[in-house]
Amino acid sequence: MLRLKTDPMKRHQVTIIDIAKELNLSKSTVSRALTGHPSVNAVTRQAVLELAEKLDYQRNMLAISLITKKTNTIGIIVPEFYSSFFPNVIMGAQEVAGKAGYNTVICQCNESYETEVANTKVMLANQVDGILVSITKETRNFDHLKIFHRKGIPIVFFNRVCDEMDVPKVIVDDYDGAYRAVNYLLEKGRKRIAHLAGPSSLKISEKRLSGYKAALKRNNIELDEDLIISYDLSMDKVKIYVNHLLNLERPPDAIFAVNDPTAIEAIQVIKKRGLRVPEDIAVVGFSNDYASGLIEPSLTTVSQPVKEIGQTAAQLLIEQISRDVSDWKTIIRVLKTELIIRKSS
Amino acid sequence: MLRLKTDPMKRHQVTIIDIAKELNLSKSTVSRALTGHPSVNAVTRQAVLELAEKLDYQRNMLAISLITKKTNTIGIIVPEFYSSFFPNVIMGAQEVAGKAGYNTVICQCNESYETEVANTKVMLANQVDGILVSITKETRNFDHLKIFHRKGIPIVFFNRVCDEMDVPKVIVDDYDGAYRAVNYLLEKGRKRIAHLAGPSSLKISEKRLSGYKAALKRNNIELDEDLIISYDLSMDKVKIYVNHLLNLERPPDAIFAVNDPTAIEAIQVIKKRGLRVPEDIAVVGFSNDYASGLIEPSLTTVSQPVKEIGQTAAQLLIEQISRDVSDWKTIIRVLKTELIIRKSS
DNA sequence: CTGTTAGCGCCTTCAT
DNA sequence: ATGAAGGCGCTAACAG
Numbered sequence: 001m002l003r004l005k006t007d008p009m010k011r012h013q014v015t016i017i018d019i020a021k022e023l024n025l026s027k028s029t030v031s032r033a034l035t036g037h038p039s040v041n042a043v044t045r046q047a048v049l050e051l052a053e054k055l056d057y058q059r060n061m062l063a064i065s066l067i068t069k070k071t072n073t074i075g076i077i078v079p080e081f082y083s084s085f086f087p088n089v090i091m092g093a094q095e096v097a098g099k100a101g102y103n104t105v106i107c108q109c110n111e112s113y114e115t116e117v118a119n120t121k122v123m124l125a126n127q128v129d130g131i132l133v134s135i136t137k138e139t140r141n142f143d144h145l146k147i148f149h150r151k152g153i154p155i156v157f158f159n160r161v162c163d164e165m166d167v168p169k170v171i172v173d174d175y176d177g178a179y180r181a182v183n184y185l186l187e188k189g190r191k192r193i194a195h196l197a198g199p200s201s202l203k204i205s206e207k208r209l210s211g212y213k214a215a216l217k218r219n220n221i222e223l224d225e226d227l228i229i230s231y232d233l234s235m236d237k238v239k240i241y242v243n244h245l246l247n248l249e250r251p252p253d254a255i256f257a258v259n260d261p262t263a264i265e266a267i268q269v270i271k272k273r274g275l276r277v278p279e280d281i282a283v284v285g286f287s288n289d290y291a292s293g294l295i296e297p298s299l300t301t302v303s304q305p306v307k308e309i310g311q312t313a314a315q316l317l318i319e320q321i322s323r324d325v326s327d328w329k330t331i332i333r334v335l336k337t338e339l340i341i342r343k344s345s
Numbered sequence: 346m347l348r349l350k351t352d353p354m355k356r357h358q359v360t361i362i363d364i365a366k367e368l369n370l371s372k373s374t375v376s377r378a379l380t381g382h383p384s385v386n387a388v389t390r391q392a393v394l395e396l397a398e399k400l401d402y403q404r405n406m407l408a409i410s411l412i413t414k415k416t417n418t419i420g421i422i423v424p425e426f427y428s429s430f431f432p433n434v435i436m437g438a439q440e441v442a443g444k445a446g447y448n449t450v451i452c453q454c455n456e457s458y459e460t461e462v463a464n465t466k467v468m469l470a471n472q473v474d475g476i477l478v479s480i481t482k483e484t485r486n487f488d489h490l491k492i493f494h495r496k497g498i499p500i501v502f503f504n505r506v507c508d509e510m511d512v513p514k515v516i517v518d519d520y521d522g523a524y525r526a527v528n529y530l531l532e533k534g535r536k537r538i539a540h541l542a543g544p545s546s547l548k549i550s551e552k553r554l555s556g557y558k559a560a561l562k563r564n565n566i567e568l569d570e571d572l573i574i575s576y577d578l579s580m581d582k583v584k585i586y587v588n589h590l591l592n593l594e595r596p597p598d599a600i601f602a603v604n605d606p607t608a609i610e611a612i613q614v615i616k617k618r619g620l621r622v623p624e625d626i627a628v629v630g631f632s633n634d635y636a637s638g639l640i641e642p643s644l645t646t647v648s649q650p651v652k653e654i655g656q657t658a659a660q661l662l663i664e665q666i667s668r669d670v671s672d673w674k675t676i677i678r679v680l681k682t683e684l685i686i687r688k689s690s
Numbered sequence: 691c692t693g694t695t696a697g698c699g700c701c702t703t704c705a706t
Numbered sequence: 707a708t709g710a711a712g713g714c715g716c717t718a719a720c721a722g
Contacts, residue, residue, distance in 0.1 A: 015699060016700070017699080025708080025709095026708065028709060031700065032701090032708085039707060041707060058470050059470060060700070061470040062411045062416070062471070062472055062699080063411055063698075063699035063700040065714095066411060066698095066699085067699090067700060067701055067714050081436055087426040088426070103471070104450075105448070105451075108436065121403065122448055125403050125406040126418075127407055152357075290636060291635060291636040291639050294639055295639040295640060358715085361715070362715080371692065372716080372717095377691095377692085384691055404715090407714090407716095408716040410698095412698050412718080413716095414698080
C-alpha cells in the first residue's frame with residue numbers, strides 16, 4: 001500500500017509566491033511572466049525571469065497538470081528488455097514524443113500479465129495523456145487496457161497488438177516476412193524446415209506461423225506437424241526443443257525461429273552437438289537484433305524497422321491525443337520487413 | 346515551449362466527489378475508505394470500494410503528490426541504450442524501487458550533454474523524489490545535477506559517476522578489473538598489449554587505464570604510449586583505431602578494450618583483415634554484455650554484477666529519500682568484478 | 691465514526 | 707499592465 005504522510009522535513013520548494021514576494025508583485029503577474037503571456041511589462045518580465053533562474057525555480061508540473069488535465073506525458077509498456085528490440089523501439093518513440101513536448105514513462109513487464117496490469121494502474125494514476133503498449137506473452141484478458149479507451153485516453157499498440165480493440169496499431173508484415181524467409185530456405189534446397197513458433201496468444205506468432213505454412217504450401221511441401229513447436233518464449237526451453245527436433249527420425253535440415261533470441265539459442269545448441277550451421281542445418285530468425293550480426297555464423301533474419309516502429313507509434317498516439325474521442329481513427333500501419341541474408345542459411 | 350490550454354473536450358475523470366454523491370457521503374469519508382483508514386464503518390467502506398471498482402476509479406496521484414510533496418517516483422538517467430548494460434541496470438533498479446512502492450521514469454540521453462540537462466529539468470518539474478544517474482561521455486559540468494542536491498532531492502550515481510559531488514555512488518572496482526584482465530594477458534605470454542581507452546572525462550576510463558598501466562608495471566613491461574588510444578566511444582571510430590594499431594611497425598599482440606562494444610567491434614575489424622583471434626591478436630573487453638558470449642570467438646571480459654548495480658543504487662537512493670538532508674550519507678559502494686575467460690584470449 | 695474547513699502550487703476568469 | 711478570487715482533486719487537521 002502507498003504511504004502518504006507528508007515529509008517531516010518538508011524540503012523547501014521555490015514557488016511563484018517566493019518570487020512574487022521578493023519582487024513585490026502579485027502571483028498572477030509572476031505566473032504570466034513565467035508563461036510568456038504577452039500582457040506583461042518587459043521590465044517586470046525580465047526581473048521575474050532573472051530571479052527565477054537565480055533561484056532555480058522550476059514550475060511544478062503536478063500543479064499545472066492538475067489544472068490543465070494534461071500531463072504531457074505518455075506511457076510506454078513493453079513486455080521485456082531482454083533483446084535489443086524494445087529498447088530500440090523506445091528510443092524511436094522517445095525521439096518523436098520528445099520533439100512534440102512529451103515526456104515518457106516506461107514500464108517493463110518481465111513478460112508477466114500481473115505486472116502489466118499493475119503498470120497500467122500506475123499509468124492511470126499518473127494521468128498519462130496516452131499509452132503505447134506491446135503486450136506480454138501471458139496477456140489474454142484486455143480489460144485493464146480497455147479502461148483507457150473508456151476513459152478517453154488514447155492507446156496505440158505496436159508489435160504485439162490486441163486484436164479485440166479498435167485502436168491504432170503499428171505492426172510489420174509478419175506473414176510476408178515469414179513467408180519470404182521460409183521461401184528462401186526452400187530455394188536454397190532445404191526440404192524439411194522446422195518452425196520454433198511463439199505462443200498462439202500472440203498475433204505475431206500466428207502470423208509468422210501462417211507465413212511459414214503458406215510458403216511450404218506454395219512450394220508443394222507437405223506440412224509436417226512434428227516440425228512445428230509452439231513454445232512460450234522462455235529461453236531455457238529452446239535447448240529441449242531443438243534437441244528434440246534433432247533427435248527425430250527424420251530431423252529437419254533447417255529451422256525458422258519466431259525471433260532472434262530463439263534462433264541464436266538454437267544455433268548454440270546445434271553447435272554444441274557438433275553439427276554445423278548452415279551445412280547440416282540452416283537457421284533463420286526474425287527481428288535482426290543487435291547480436292544477430294555478431295554470432296558465428298551470423299544469423300539470417302527478417303529485419304524489422306525497429307526505430308520506425310517506435311516513431312510511427314508515437315506519432316499516431318500524439319495525433320490521437322489532440323483529437324476528440326469521437327474522432328479517433330483505428331489506423332493499422334503495416335511496416336515492411338526485409339530479409340537479411342547472412343551465413344546461417 | 347509548453348502548451349497549457351485546457352483540453353477543449355475535457356475527458357471526464359471519475360472523482361471522489363462522484364462516488365460521494367452517489368453514496369450520499371462526504372468526500373472525506375470516501376477518501377478515508379479509499380486510503381484504508383481504520384476509522385470507517387465496514388459497510389460504508391465496502392460500498393465505497395465496490396463503487397470505485399465499478400467506476401474504474403483511480404486516485405489522482407497528481408493531486409495527492411501536490412499535497413504530500415511526494416510523488417513516489419524516482420528518475421533514472423542513463424547515457425545510452427546501445428548495449429545491454431544500462432537496460433539491465435534499470436531492471437535491477439526497477440525491481441527494488443517497485444517493491445518499495447516507487448515508480449520509475451527513465452530518460453536516455455543518447456550520450457548528449459544537452460539532452461542530459463533537459464532530462465534533469467524534466468525530472469525536477471515532475472517532482473521526482475530522487476534520481477539515479479550515470480552521466481554521458483560529454484558531461485563535464487555538473488551544475489544541473491548539483492541543483493538536486495541543493496533542493497534536497499537525493500541523487501545516487503552509478504557506473505559513470507561525478508567525482509566532484511559528495512553523494513552516494515555505486516561503482517565496480519574498475520582498476521582491479523582492468524588490472525586482472527591485463528595481468529591475465531601477460532600471463533598468457535602477450536608482450537605488447539594495446540588499450541582502447543574511453544574518454545578521460547569519465548572516471549571509469551581513467552580507472553581502467555590505471556589498472557592497465559599498473560599491470561604492465563608490475564610485470565616490468567615498459568609502457569608504450571603508442572599503444573594507448575583514448576577515444577570518445579563512438580563505435581564508428583573503432584575501425585580506424587584498430588587498423589592504426591595493426592599497421593604499427595610493431596603491432597600489438599593483444600587489445601584490452603574499455604568496454605564490450607568496443608572489443609566486439611575490434612574483433613570484427615581484426616577478422617575482416619584476415620587475422621585470427623586470439624592466435625594473432627587477443628582481445629579482452631569489459632562488462633560482459635549479452636552479445637559477448639555469442640560472438641566468435643567468444644569474448645574474454647571483465648564481468649560486472651549489472652543487476653546488482655541497479656539494485657544497490659536504488660536501495661541507497663530509497664534510503665536517502667527517507668532520510669533528512671542533514672543526515673545524508675556519501676557511501677561509495679564498490680562491487681566486485683569477475684574475469685570471464687573465453688576464447689578471444 | 692463522519693462532516694467541515696483549509697490549502698498544496700498554479701492558472702484563469704474577472705476586475706481594476 | 708496588474709491584482710484578487712476561485713478552483714483543479716485530494717488530504718489533513720479540526721470539529722462534532
